[in-house]
Amino acid sequence: MNPLNGLPIRELSGSALLAAGDPLSHVLDHNIEALARFGITKHVLMMLLASALLLILFPAAAKRIASGNPGRFGTLFESLLLFVRDEMARPFLGKDTERFLPMLWSFFFFILFCNLIGLVPFMGTATGNISVTAALALVAFLFYHSQGVKENGLVHYLKANLLVGPPFLWPLMIPLEFLGIFIKPIALTLRLFANMMGGHIMLAVVIGFTGIFTMDNLFMGGAIAGIAAGGAIFLYFLELLVAFIQAFIFTFLTTVFLSLALHPEH
Numbered sequence: 001m002n003p004l005n006g007l008p009i010r011e012l013s014g015s016a017l018l019a020a021g022d023p024l025s026h027v028l029d030h031n032i033e034a035l036a037r038f039g040i041t042k043h044v045l046m047m048l049l050a051s052a053l054l055l056i057l058f059p060a061a062a063k064r065i066a067s068g069n070p071g072r073f074g075t076l077f078e079s080l081l082l083f084v085r086d087e088m089a090r091p092f093l094g095k096d097t098e099r100f101l102p103m104l105w106s107f108f109f110f111i112l113f114c115n116l117i118g119l120v121p122f123m124g125t126a127t128g129n130i131s132v133t134a135a136l137a138l139v140a141f142l143f144y145h146s147q148g149v150k151e152n153g154l155v156h157y158l159k160a161n162l163l164v165g166p167p168f169l170w171p172l173m174i175p176l177e178f179l180g181i182f183i184k185p186i187a188l189t190l191r192l193f194a195n196m197m198g199g200h201i202m203l204a205v206v207i208g209f210t211g212i213f214t215m216d217n218l219f220m221g222g223a224i225a226g227i228a229a230g231g232a233i234f235l236y237f238l239e240l241l242v243a244f245i246q247a248f249i250f251t252f253l254t255t256v257f258l259s260l261a262l263h264p265e266h
Contacts, residue, residue: 029129043126050113050126058109084108088252092259100258103143108251111136115196115243119236127246128197130189137188140254145181148261160264184257188250195246199239 029043040048057077064074089104090097111127118125126132149157161181164173 029124042124043129043132046114046117046124046126047132050110050117053113054109080109081105084251088248089255092255093262096262100147104251104255107136107140107254108247111192111250112243112247115247116240118196118200119239119243125196125200127192128200130193133193133196134189136192136250137185140188140250140257141185144254144258144261147258148264151262152264157261157264184253188253192246192250195242199235199242203235203239 029041031041032045035041035045061070061074061077064070065078070078084105085097085101089101093100114126114132117123118128127136151157152160162174162177163170164177
């Protein structure tokens with residue numbers, strides 16, 4: 001029996017089942033029984049799937065582009081690659097663009113694929129997990145700071161980042177600049193996590209309300225279900241747009257931070 005209206009579980013519709021359960025269970029990470037002993041949760045599996053797709057699709061796209069007949073598939077990938085290079089990386093990195101493109105492409109497409117996989121029914125959004133976004137931000141943090149130190153030397157890099165302004169302001173500026181070093185990856189973490197988690201919670205809640213009203217009143221529930229279905233479709237396409245935007249923003253901010261690390265005096 002279900003606690004809502006005393007209806008048996010088998011008599012509830014799919015949307016009602018979602019309402020009877022916990023909407024968050026559809027967006028939070030879960031253990032997978034068959035893989036639990038290996039430490040592989042649902043979100044870990046989604047990341048492995050995104051990585052596998054990248055390893056399969058990119059060589060195939062590269063072959064098509066190199067052949068001179070890329071087709072729709074190759075043209076789509078080439079357009080995205082050129083967009084990241086010409087519109088995102090080159091304005092900030094200039095002559096250093098080619099050197100860092102592989103890393104920036106990896107960030108963009110890995111996050112994009114994780115976001116898109118989360119829109120497939122019964123899958124999960126790994127980038128809606130703060131542990132995942134924190135790990136990505138940590139990789140970005142280590143990447144741009146290590147390149148900054150390599151390019152400028154440790155002493156010059158620290159002086160350029162901490163000793164800002166006239167000497168009499170250093171007691172104030174040094175703590176602020178030091179905090180700013182760690183605020184940047186925190187911003188990367190929270191921005192991606194909040195945007196990806198929030199949209200999926202909205203979808204779950206909209207569908208959940210449909211089930212609740214359907215159980216209370218069949219006629220009213222049918223009308224509300226139609227409205228909610230339209231809202232869910234709108235939210236779904238909005239999330240599709242957000243998937244691209246958030247991959248762009250994370251990679252764009254990483255590019256900006258990398259540029260500042262390479263040329264801290266600017």
